[in-house]
Amino acid sequence: xxxxxxxxxxxxxxxxxxxxxxxxxxxxxxxxxxxxxxxxxxxxxxxxxxxxxxxxxxxxxxxxxxxxxxxxxxxxxxxxxxxxxxxxxxxxxxxxxxxxxxxxxxxxxxxxxxxxxxxxxxxxxxxxxxxxxxxxxxxxxxxxxxxxxxxxxxxxxxxxxxxxxxxxxxxxxxxxxxxxxxxxxxxxxxxxxxxxxxxxxxxxxxxxxxxxxxxxxxxxxxxxxxxxxxxxxxxxxxxxxxxxxxxxxxxxxxxxxxxxxxxxxxxxxxxxxxxxxxxxxxxxxxxxxxxxxxxxxxxxxxxxxxxxxxxxxxxxxxxxxxxxxxxxxxxxxxxxxxxxxxxxxxxxx
Amino acid sequence: xxxxxxxxxxxxxxxxxxxxxxxxxxxxxxxxxxxxxxxxxxxxxxxxxxxxxxxxxxxxxxxxxxxxxxxxxxxxxxxxxxxxxxxxxxxxxxxxxxxxxxxxxxxxxxxxxxxxxxxxxxxxxxxxxxxxxxxxxxxxxxxxxxxxxxxxxxxxxxxxxxxxxxxxxxxxxxxxxxxxxxxxxxxxxxxxxxxxxxxxxxxxxxxxxxxxxxxxxxxxxxxxxxxxxxxxxxxxxxxxxxxxxxxxxxxxxxxxxxxxxxxxxxxxxxxxxxxxxxxxxxxxxxxxxxxxxxxxxxxxxxxxxxxxxxxxxxxxxxxxxxxxxxxxxxxxxxxxxxxxxxxxxxxxx
Numbered sequence: 085x086x087x088x089x090x091x092x093x094x095x096x097x098x099x100x101x102x103x104x105x106x107x108x109x110x111x112x113x114x115x116x117x118x119x120x121x122x123x124x125x126x127x128x129x130x131x132x133x134x135x136x137x138x139x140x141x142x143x144x145x146x147x148x149x150x151x152x153x154x155x156x157x158x159x160x161x162x163x164x165x166x167x168x169x170x171x172x173x174x175x176x177x178x179x180x181x182x183x184x185x186x187x188x189x190x191x192x193x194x195x196x197x198x199x200x201x202x203x204x205x206x207x208x209x210x211x212x213x214x215x216x217x218x219x220x221x222x223x224x225x226x227x228x229x230x231x232x233x234x235x236x237x238x239x240x241x242x243x244x245x246x247x248x249x250x251x252x253x254x255x256x257x258x259x260x261x262x263x264x265x266x267x268x269x270x271x272x273x274x275x276x277x278x279x280x281x282x283x284x285x286x287x288x289x290x291x292x293x294x295x296x297x298x299x300x301x302x303x304x305x306x307x308x309x310x311x312x313x314x315x316x317x318x319x320x321x322x323x324x325x326x327x328x329x330x331x332x333x334x335x336x337x338x339x340x341x342x343x344x345x346x347x348x349x350x351x352x353x354x355x356x357x358x359x360x361x362x363x364x365x366x367x368x369x370x371x372x373x374x375x376x377x378x379x380x381x382x383x384x385x386x387x388x389x390x391x392x393x394x395x396x397x398x399x400x401x402x403x404x405x406x407x408x409x410x411x412x413x414x415x416x417x418x419x420x421x422x423x424x425x426x427x428x429x430x431x432x433x
Numbered sequence: 434x435x436x437x438x439x440x441x442x443x444x445x446x447x448x449x450x451x452x453x454x455x456x457x458x459x460x461x462x463x464x465x466x467x468x469x470x471x472x473x474x475x476x477x478x479x480x481x482x483x484x485x486x487x488x489x490x491x492x493x494x495x496x497x498x499x500x501x502x503x504x505x506x507x508x509x510x511x512x513x514x515x516x517x518x519x520x521x522x523x524x525x526x527x528x529x530x531x532x533x534x535x536x537x538x539x540x541x542x543x544x545x546x547x548x549x550x551x552x553x554x555x556x557x558x559x560x561x562x563x564x565x566x567x568x569x570x571x572x573x574x575x576x577x578x579x580x581x582x583x584x585x586x587x588x589x590x591x592x593x594x595x596x597x598x599x600x601x602x603x604x605x606x607x608x609x610x611x612x613x614x615x616x617x618x619x620x621x622x623x624x625x626x627x628x629x630x631x632x633x634x635x636x637x638x639x640x641x642x643x644x645x646x647x648x649x650x651x652x653x654x655x656x657x658x659x660x661x662x663x664x665x666x667x668x669x670x671x672x673x674x675x676x677x678x679x680x681x682x683x684x685x686x687x688x689x690x691x692x693x694x695x696x697x698x699x700x701x702x703x704x705x706x707x708x709x710x711x712x713x714x715x716x717x718x719x720x721x722x723x724x725x726x727x728x729x730x731x732x733x734x735x736x737x738x739x740x741x742x743x744x745x746x747x748x749x750x751x752x753x754x755x756x757x758x759x760x761x762x763x764x765x766x767x768x769x770x771x772x773x774x775x776x777x778x779x780x781x782x
Contacts, residue, residue: 235749253620253622254603254618254620255619255620255622255623269603270604270641270746271602271603271604271620271621271622271640271641271746272620272622272623273602273604273620273621273622273641273642273647273650273651274604274621274640274641274642274643274647274745274746274747275746277643277644277646277647277747277750278746278747278749278750280646281750291620291623292619292620292622292623293622293623294623294626295626297626297629297653297654297655298622298623298626298654300653300654300774301622301650301651301653301654302622302650303774304646304649304650304653304770304771304773304774305646305647305649305650305770306646306770396623397619397620397623397624397627398623398626398627400584400627401626401627401630421653421654421655422653422771422774422775424653425649425652425653425771426771426775
């Protein structure tokens with residue numbers, strides 16, 4: 085699909101782990117943006133049902149995001165040590181820690197789903213799929229997007245056959261989407277400029293954008309569209325937990341941490357993040373599984389101190405507003421920002 | 434002074450520690466941007482001479498940047514331990530480490546210079562000057578700019594009477610300019626949007642901007658001008674050392690480190706940065722003085738492995754081009770980027 089043909093150049097970030105719902109994707113796509121479903125942490129059957137739910141309510145295009153399985157070796161002793169450290173947390177919340185299993189998040193089954201369902205746009209996060217996978221997905225009619233956090237990743241994704249790049253700046257909430265756990269920490273605007281010079285592909289700009297002026301800025305810098313995640317978390321259509329919604333409006337700082345999942349992700353700085361970030365190993369998805377019962381208990385009890393409160397650096401700008409209205413508002417604000425800059429007294433002339 | 438009245442909305446970053454020269458400031462100001470002199474590490478007399486040198490060659494406005502003295506206590510034992518660690522480095526390069534002295538970089542004397550000389554724009558880095566200092570400088574006819582790295586710093590600077598804010602994103606090369614060593618790590622675009630919502634002041638956007646599309650992007654996001662530093666480092670008018678110039682074109686990654694000065698700064702990842710970042714204490718200017726002879730020896734010998742190679746994340750875009758030509762080119766590219774976005778098929782409509 086041609087992102088330049090969207091009514092509004094606004095893409096909803098996938099938001100795996102709860103916030104992603106068919107309702108949210110439908111609202112964004114119906115408003116003229118591009119809605120997204122997160123395949124991450126869903127079963128293949130649930131993903132298929134989500135896709136059907138979107139299609140039952142809109143004929144507009146949408147995207148599905150898949151997590152690429154990690155290739156690296158994990159230090160099992162480090163995971164065990166971290167588990168020992170978290171035992172007191174588990175007792176305090178009356179749960180058992182999860183088994184720190186390895187798994188591929190049903191990679192093959194979900195690839196089959198997006199292929200069979202002929203999803204318009206399939207994006208990948210956490211790694212570069214093999215060229216054959218990219219070709220298989222595209223043969224089913226999808227455009228293929230790859231998340232990158234460095235110019236080198238962009239070059240590799242282009243070489244592997246990607247149609248679109250999602251350039252994720254360090255401002256972004258949730259997981260770092262690069263090929264390795266310690267991949268790029270570029271600010272979005274710089275990353276965007278470097279990636280656009282490194283490949284000829286259309287680039288979606290992601291990370292810390294939460295208003296129309298931010299959307300306009302990345303378009304001027306050459307992006308084909310802006311991707312927003314945190315800005316949609318408080319929409320009524322999102323599946324964001326109550327604890328997470330409330331924290332978005334009241335917490336101040338964010339930080340990048342491995343404490344919750346064993347993979348770097350940006351979240352609001354709560355007690356769990358403060359106390360465990362330094363000791364958390366690079367071990368995804370083992371740590372994700374380990375902490376899952378804790379996080380679920382926190383969400384259930386409304387105790388945000390132990391929940392992964394993913395949020396980008398612009399989280400203060402997230403508003404409680406219907407997603408379709410947000411898309412239209414962002415587009416109108418972006419237009420105003422462009423016009424204002426064009427008529428500014430010292431606009432380059 | 435009114436930054437919106439500049440012919441081109443382009444400000445040269447101060448570039449303390451060598452690259453700053455009167456010639457560079459003159460070239461930028463004469464081309465219609467705003468040139469800057471770095472007062473940092475200069476004597477008050479040298480600063481006065483630099484100001485005279487600029488004035489002898491241009492009637493255009495320019496700025497002077499001052500380092501605000503640190504208020505915090507330094508862990509002397511940590512400095513001693515770091516010095517012990519660096520002794521082998523010093524021996525290898527045939528120098529003695531410097532005395533890890535505390536000093537205020539001739540704060541009062543330089544304040545007197547910028548006041549007496551009636552410099553058009555005075556900017557402050559590393560802290561918020563007292564309200565009386567800001568009033569004293571403004572009473573001498575200067576506009577007062579304060580460097581901020583968080584929305585909270587912006588609010589405090591506004592409350593203290595600043596006329597202009599310089600919002601420095603995490604992409605920026607050289608020292609983090611916030612009020613404390615561990616201040617903000619916001620990406621520029623997000624920081625700019627948050628600061629513009631937090632205060633009514635005009636904001637100069639700094640960090641990782643190195644081409645006209647980047648300039649246009651921050652103008653659209655609401656900045657009154659873009660500040661570029663690394664982009665000017667390879668200009669013939671800059672005092673950048675040969676080792677630093679060459680490294681800008683050949684090194685790949687940057688990182689934020691305290692290894693060279695005891696205060697967080699972004700530089701190209703060389704051997705010294707890799708080997709010592711983890712152990713370097715937060716102790717500025719003690720560590721700056723400690724490593725000064727080492728760095729000087731590296732510059733003299735053309736050995737970049739031990740030099741502080743300050744560089745922003747967009748350093749790959751820095752070109753060897755006269756500064757005036759660079760200013761005009763940036764302005765022309767910025768105009769093209771604005772026009773392209775305005776006529777883009779899915780520009781918000």
